[in-house]
Amino acid sequence: MRLTLGFSPCPNDCFIFDALVHNKIDTEGLQFNVLLDDVETLNKKALKGELDISKLSYHALAHTLNNYILLKAGSALGYNCGPILITNQPELIQKTGDNLKIAIPGKLTTANLLLSIAYPNLTNKKEYVFSEIEGAVLSGEVDAGLIIHENRFTYQEKGLKKIIDLGEYWDSLIHAPIPLGGIVIKRNIDTEIQQKVNRLIKKSVEYAFANPKSSMPYVKEHAQEMSEEVMKKHIALYVNDFSIDLEEVGINAVKLLFAKAKELNLIKFEENKIMID
Numbered sequence: 001m002r003l004t005l006g007f008s009p010c011p012n013d014c015f016i017f018d019a020l021v022h023n024k025i026d027t028e029g030l031q032f033n034v035l036l037d038d039v040e041t042l043n044k045k046a047l048k049g050e051l052d053i054s055k056l057s058y059h060a061l062a063h064t065l066n067n068y069i070l071l072k073a074g075s076a077l078g079y080n081c082g083p084i085l086i087t088n089q090p091e092l093i094q095k096t097g098d099n100l101k102i103a104i105p106g107k108l109t110t111a112n113l114l115l116s117i118a119y120p121n122l123t124n125k126k127e128y129v130f131s132e133i134e135g136a137v138l139s140g141e142v143d144a145g146l147i148i149h150e151n152r153f154t155y156q157e158k159g160l161k162k163i164i165d166l167g168e169y170w171d172s173l174i175h176a177p178i179p180l181g182g183i184v185i186k187r188n189i190d191t192e193i194q195q196k197v198n199r200l201i202k203k204s205v206e207y208a209f210a211n212p213k214s215s216m217p218y219v220k221e222h223a224q225e226m227s228e229e230v231m232k233k234h235i236a237l238y239v240n241d242f243s244i245d246l247e248e249v250g251i252n253a254v255k256l257l258f259a260k261a262k263e264l265n266l267i268k269f270e271e272n273k274i275m276i277d
Helices: 009-020 037-046 090-094 110-118 130-139 147-153 166-174 191-210 216-221 230-238 249-262
Strands: 002-007 031-035 055-056 068-070 075-077 086-089 102-104 125-126 144-148 163-167 178-186
Touching: 002 009, 002 086, 002 147, 009 031, 009 125, 009 191, 009 230, 031 147, 055 086, 055 166, 068 166, 075 230, 086 130, 086 166, 102 130, 110 166, 110 249, 130 144, 130 147, 130 166, 147 191, 147 230, 163 166, 166 178, 178 191, 178 249, 216 230
Parallel strands: 002 031, 002 055, 102 125, 102 144
Antiparallel strands: 055 178, 068 178, 075 178, 086 144, 086 163
């Protein structure tokens, strides 16, 4: 059986999926047509139900539960690893006025959801590919930018200043890991196949942890302008035990995020079953 699979070219996703897509583990008869793309592009594809299996933002999950169900393996959750709001105008650090123009990495990203929770008054937002946000701030196109992925390791080198780390904010507000992105599969796929895919992704992550050098050529192939040190920091920050299995703590963290967003009327979703058994 052949399934379409989408994930981002970021180091954490390439680390997670390397063993699966390169047959370093037994795929139990499944084959995958792989699409690598920016997470917000994947979010939009999920809204249209275009892929069988996909990485997406947890914010986007709330809008796609009619078509997709969450797998327990492959997620990016953690403590104090959230998006960072940055600027090159130090005076803005003490000011978050309504008219500030903010660069965001996509409306459906969890980063944007967290920004809306923390600063509901910041509504003047402009969407950018995540890798272009630092440049937009430096050029003055925007007053501040919401950075994700590896940019959290590089913004200070460019003279940019932190306004707030939304991962730290979430931890102080909820005292739970922050759910950033997860892996979903179409609901209409047979339950046995759903379970198999979850099992294979778990095995792929476990293989990557057991053989950390094995995935590096694939990681480097898709992160050509990134230093190896930053790649390794990126993987260490976003791939952990929650990526192997959400388990009770991770599952509860997802429910807490949805509950807070729903409480503030930032998301509306059917009370569908969120996750596979």
